[in-house]
Amino acid sequence: MNPLRSLILAAADNDVIRRTVATAPVSRDVVRRFVAGETVADAIEVTRQLVDSGLTVTLDHLGEDTTDADLADQTVRAYLELLDALYAEGLAAGAEVSVKLTAVGQLLDEQLALTNAARICAAAEQCGTTVTLDMEDHTTTDSTLRVLAELRRTWPSVGAVLQAYLHRTVGDCARLAGTGSRVRLCKGAYAEPAEVAYQDMHEVNLSYVRCVNTLLAGDGYPMFATHDPRLVPIVDARAEAHGRKPGGFEFQMLYGIRPEEQRRLAALGHTVRVYVPYGVQWYGYLMRRLAERPANTAFFLRALVSR
Ligand code: FAD
Structure with a gap:
């Protein structure tokens, strides 16, 4: 690295x-x-601007690695407040939420994280939107995929994130590419050891493309999260080769990164989702x-x- x-x-x-x-x-x-700002009002304002400009949004209430059940509960309440605001402002159709399981108690107890994530999923469903579980460092991957499987029994649209830098990920893509699944593919953002992750960016990019093909060959809804100017056209070309029309997959980028590219892709008819973090942490x-x-x-x- x-x-x-x-x-x-x-x-x-x-x-x-x-x-x-x-x-x-x-x-x-x-x-x-x-970062959109520290408050729900800040998050709503940025969401409105993005949605008005033809983009869609996933909102992340910032925070991670909670080892305190009360703090985990506060995070859940923050998401419930956010979802209420999205609904009240008429933005729930264009904006979903992204949740880090370590922020809702995963490091304390997987069952607690499942219960807390379920509270968020239930509220999202009531508001007419969806939830994606962010993926964190590799020590949490198995636990996150177990929680995902449990949540999807009740809310099949709960999305997963897979990280192309992990050796295991092409297999996870194949397992999660079934009907109804929503999978965000990213390169991966954590410092991971060579035993589990490619260290060379070229290897990561090759893995990303293998995962793109695996997801596109399946029946799920792939969400390609990258700003890489070489990967975006490859994704586009591979999607066309697999017969996917715009709307059959989406691009995702982070708030503040390559905003002109986000608008360019949206203008071509692609669904482009912007990951918008907010909060004090x-x-x-x-x-x-x-x-x-x-x-x-x-x-x-x-x-x-x-x-
Ligand atoms: P890179 O190789 O990092 O960058 C390629 C090019 O993109 C750069 O040369 C530059 O032109 C541009 N670029 C990339 N990053 C930046 C930047 N920060 N500022 C300016 N230009 C930049 N990671 C996780 O581990 N778990 C997650 O749950 C997760 N969720 C994500 C959700 C979304 C919507 C996105 C877009 C990313 C997410 N990530 C997540 C982060 C991801 O793993 C990468 O760390 C990040 O996207 C950078 O990788 P890249 O594909 O853009 O390529």
Whole structure:
């Protein structure tokens, strides 16, 4: 792995650095490039702008790695409040929610995470929208897929995320490519060991394309999450070769990254979903985005010193 990427991902887990950066007087504009804001109102405002411009949205209430049942409950309540607001504002048709199981108790007890995720799924169904379970580091993959399988018994539309950097993922794609499934394919954002994950970006890209083909060959609804200018046209061409029309799959990108490409794809008739994070716990999310691209780190540091 690129040494700068490893360093930034290590910083994401370091409590001292976390406290220093999170309490530094970081310009709101810097964080706001990637995060909608801290409140539900901020999330709704950004969602409305995106939906009005022809995009769809998945909203993430920021937070992860909770080992406290009360905090997990607070996260569930935050999602319920968000879903109510989406419904009240008439935005539920264009916006779903993404949930990290570690934020709703997975590290404490898988059953608690299942119960909490089910509360969110039930509320999403009532509001007329869906839920996708984000995928976190590889130690949680089996547990997340077990919880997914349980949730899908009641809510078949609950979406999964698979990470192309893991050796196992092409097999997981084949297992999850059945009718009714929704699978988001991404490269993967965590620092993973060579025993479980490809370390070379070229290998990750090859794995991504194998997974694209596997998902497109199935009967599910694939959601291709990438900003990679080489992969987007490959996905498009492979989808056409598999007879998928726009609407039979979707592109997904992160809020603040390649917005002009998001609009270009939407203008071609593709469904494009923007992943919009919001909330006070933006630190871990921001560090992963910085790790993906050194230019972002330079942008962040420049903004800090030029305040
Ligand atoms: P990269 O090889 O990282 O980037 C290719 C090119 O894309 C870059 O050269 C640049 O032009 C552009 N680009 C990429 N990232 C940035 C950036 N940060 N800023 C500016 N330009 C950039 N990961 C998980 O592990 N679990 C998840 O649940 C998860 N959910 C995701 C949901 C969505 C909708 C998206 C888009 C990503 C998600 N990710 C998730 C993150 C993903 O795994 C990658 O870390 C991230 O998308 C970067 O990979 P990439 O495919 O864009 O390619």
